[in-house]
Amino acid sequence: MKLHEHQAKDVFADAGIPTPASRLAGTADAAVAAADEIGYPVAIKAQVQVGGRGKAGGIELVESADEAREAAERIIGMDLKGLHVEDVLVEEAVDFVNELYIGVTMDRNEGRPVAMVSTRGGVNIEEVAAEDPGAIAREHVDPAFGLHPYQARRAVYDAGVDHEVAGDVASILTTLYDLWDDRDATETEINPLMVTADDEVIAADAVMNVDEDALFRHPDLAEMEDRSAADDLEAKANEYGFDYVRLSGNVGIIGNGAGLVMTTLDLVDYYGGSPANFLDIGGGAKAERVANALDMVFSDENVDSVVFNIFGGITRGDEVAKGINAALEQFDELPKPVVVRLAGTNAEAGMEILNTDLVEVQGTLEGAVQRAVARAEEVDQ
Amino acid sequence: MSILVDNETRVVVQGITGGEGKFHAEQMMAYGTDVVAGAVPGKGGQEVAGVPVYDTVAGAAREEDANAAVVFVPPAFAADALFEALDSPVDLVVAITEGIPQQDMASVYKRLGETDTALLGPNCPGVITPGEAKLGILPGNIFSEGDVGLVSRSGTLTYQVVDSLTQRGIGQTTAVGIGGDPIIGTDFVDALERFEADPDTEAVVMCGEIGGEDEEEAARYIGEYMDTPVAGFIAGRTAPPGKRMGHAGAIVGSSGTGTAESKIQALNSAGARVGDTPEEVADAIEDFL
Numbered sequence: 001m002k003l004h005e006h007q008a009k010d011v012f013a014d015a016g017i018p019t020p021a022s023r024l025a026g027t028a029d030a031a032v033a034a035a036d037e038i039g040y041p042v043a044i045k046a047q048v049q050v051g052g053r054g055k056a057g058g059i060e061l062v063e064s065a066d067e068a069r070e071a072a073e074r075i076i077g078m079d080l081k082g083l084h085v086e087d088v089l090v091e092e093a094v095d096f097v098n099e100l101y102i103g104v105t106m107d108r109n110e111g112r113p114v115a116m117v118s119t120r121g122g123v124n125i126e127e128v129a130a131e132d133p134g135a136i137a138r139e140h141v142d143p144a145f146g147l148h149p150y151q152a153r154r155a156v157y158d159a160g161v162d163h164e165v166a167g168d169v170a171s172i173l174t175t176l177y178d179l180w181d182d183r184d185a186t187e188t189e190i191n192p193l194m195v196t197a198d199d200e201v202i203a204a205d206a207v208m209n210v211d212e213d214a215l216f217r218h219p220d221l222a223e224m225e226d227r228s229a230a231d232d233l234e235a236k237a238n239e240y241g242f243d244y245v246r247l248s249g250n251v252g253i254i255g256n257g258a259g260l261v262m263t264t265l266d267l268v269d270y271y272g273g274s275p276a277n278f279l280d281i282g283g284g285a286k287a288e289r290v291a292n293a294l295d296m297v298f299s300d301e302n303v304d305s306v307v308f309n310i311f312g313g314i315t316r317g318d319e320v321a322k323g324i325n326a327a328l329e330q331f332d333e334l335p336k337p338v339v340v341r342l343a344g345t346n347a348e349a350g351m352e353i354l355n356t357d358l359v360e361v362q363g364t365l366e367g368a369v370q371r372a373v374a375r376a377e378e379v380d381q
Numbered sequence: 382m383s384i385l386v387d388n389e390t391r392v393v394v395q396g397i398t399g400g401e402g403k404f405h406a407e408q409m410m411a412y413g414t415d416v417v418a419g420a421v422p423g424k425g426g427q428e429v430a431g432v433p434v435y436d437t438v439a440g441a442a443r444e445e446d447a448n449a450a451v452v453f454v455p456p457a458f459a460a461d462a463l464f465e466a467l468d469s470p471v472d473l474v475v476a477i478t479e480g481i482p483q484q485d486m487a488s489v490y491k492r493l494g495e496t497d498t499a500l501l502g503p504n505c506p507g508v509i510t511p512g513e514a515k516l517g518i519l520p521g522n523i524f525s526e527g528d529v530g531l532v533s534r535s536g537t538l539t540y541q542v543v544d545s546l547t548q549r550g551i552g553q554t555t556a557v558g559i560g561g562d563p564i565i566g567t568d569f570v571d572a573l574e575r576f577e578a579d580p581d582t583e584a585v586v587m588c589g590e591i592g593g594e595d596e597e598e599a600a601r602y603i604g605e606y607m608d609t610p611v612a613g614f615i616a617g618r619t620a621p622p623g624k625r626m627g628h629a630g631a632i633v634g635s636s637g638t639g640t641a642e643s644k645i646q647a648l649n650s651a652g653a654r655v656g657d658t659p660e661e662v663a664d665a666i667e668d669f670l
Contacts, residue, residue, distance in 0.1 A: 108563040108593050111490035143487045214482035243627040258627025259535020262616035269619045280627045311537045313520030345520055
């Protein structure tokens with residue numbers, strides 16, 4: 001779960017990390033009032049959970065109330081990389097001489113966290129990592145030992161941060177690690193961490209992503225989740241408890257098990273079609289879940305046909321088929337063609353009892369995908 | 382021969398008093414697995430699925446000679462259950478639980494490195510040596526005895542490939558689910574090393590997916606150390622960047638790390654044969670044998 005910049009900044013500020021004066025505003029009037037109070041110049045920053053906001057026109061530096069109003073009117077309500085901007089953060093503009101990067105993330109290949117420092121702040125750090133890995137100093141952390149001050153200093157000095165500010169930067173880095181650790185974050189990051197002419201260090205941006213699997217022990221963070229950020233269908237999938245990702249194609253996909261559903265998407269593409277979604281209904285195939293899954297995929301207007309691929313393991317194929325038939329009974333007629341393939345335990349018995357008045361049955365995954373792609377093409381013409 | 386489990390494996394089921402734990406304990410026994418005990422704090426002295434329940438894994442290991450643990454403990458308590466299993470000690474721990482917090486797993490991973498125990502998972506379907514033992518939730522009846530080893534990050538994708546092997550009359554030595562989480566115990570390289578050392582495994586199927594660099598590391602191992610032929614499959618070619626595709630670990634980085642292309646290319650240049658479809662994987666195995 002990603003926090004908004006203003007939420008992350010609040011968390012960071014509460015932990016003692018210096019942040020610029022700022023206020024959240026949902027209207028142009030509120031933005032101007034906030035800017036007047038903070039004093040010009042200020043930055044007007046779109047609060048959407050996507051990188052590269054500046055380049056996409058979501059951040060503007062303004063010198064006066066008129067400019068603040070103009071910028072706020074333009075940014076609030078705009079569509080930024082597909083996301084609707086509800087609020088802006090009005091923030092004191094910091095006069096800086098240097099921009100640093102500091103961050104903590106999980107190094108999955110090492111199975112342990114890593115703290116990172118770079119003097120090349122203010123740009124996409126993943127690009128820096130790709131073109132010049134040596135520009136980022138890394139300190140891996142034993143989770144049982146924690147990040148000690150000497151390790152933070154080592155990373156800061158290795159990165160080549162100026163001596164005048166190194167102590168402050170190291171201390172912010174240990175705070176950032178402690179936040180990462182205490183709040184079950186997957187990522188805490190300040191980019192840029194600005195250095196002023198007076199050698200002050202200020203977090204000009206704040207990124208905090210929290211492990212969704214750990215939200216049960218952080219009810220305060222769970223409350224910060226912005227459900228409006230999700231696509232309508234993705235929100236619906238959340239309600240139903242499905243793993244769902246919407247794509248842009250026209251062949252709807254329902255299946256069980258992440259790897260097999262991903263494979264079904266890939267096969268749709270391989271056979272010349274275009275996948276509309278990833279939808280994993282999980283184990284078994286209870287009628288209600290099947291009906292909900294069909295409802296989800298049918299309500300995606302891009303979908304022209306559906307491939308429904310279930311591998312019955314412990315749940316037998318005839319049980320799965322009964323679930324599918326019971327779900328189909330809730331529809332008089334299916335709004336879009338559905339091709340079903342069952343495999344695994346008792347699959348043949350299952351396929352025999354499937355209601356073929358409503359669905360087409362195929363014996364293999366490859367066959368089912370090819371038929372669904374063909375049916376989508378027919379509809380498209 | 383086989384890897385990880387065989388008919389000497391004696392299983393303690395952690396969480397056997399829960400619905401899932403009990404059901405799968407019974408399924409494991411029905412397959413012929415030697416399930417010898419359950420372990421649930423506070424439930425010691427009961428009997429579930431015909432086996433005694435102990436308060437601690439150490440108790441089950443001591444009294445019933447259990448040498449492997451299968452963990453069906455809810456995510457909030459799973460890390461503690463895994464620490465307990467690692468400390469009991471048993472030789473193998475299979476963690477079925479999905480949704481264990483990442484930082485908990487980082488601590489488990491650190492502890493794991495200090496023991497001689499092998500961990501499968503978490504968020505995995507388990508491991509099966511056909512005809513001998515299955516530990517986990519895999520559907521035993523689609524597997525058959527034979528010469529092919531399988532290792533996979535995904536349960537159902539494994540079943541898909543096994544089903545098509547079995548239908549062609551090709552059996553398996555052992556099938557290992559390593560799990561779909563970002564931090565897991567046994568990884569591809571660990572499993573491939575075991576298959577390479579197993580004289581009965583004549584070919585290996587490796588099913589990977591997007592996210593991380595485990596498949597690339599496996600490719601380096603295959604290229605340098607393996608004589609056993611490997612057929613591969615990578616799921617997630619069409620996955621958009623930044624989206625978690627079901628598994629917590631199945632995510633392409635926003636700047637394009639962990640893609641299917643990178644993994645497929647690495648495996649192909651290491652001499653593995655990567656199929657475009659699951660059937661092509663089975664074709665490759667048929668050619669190898």
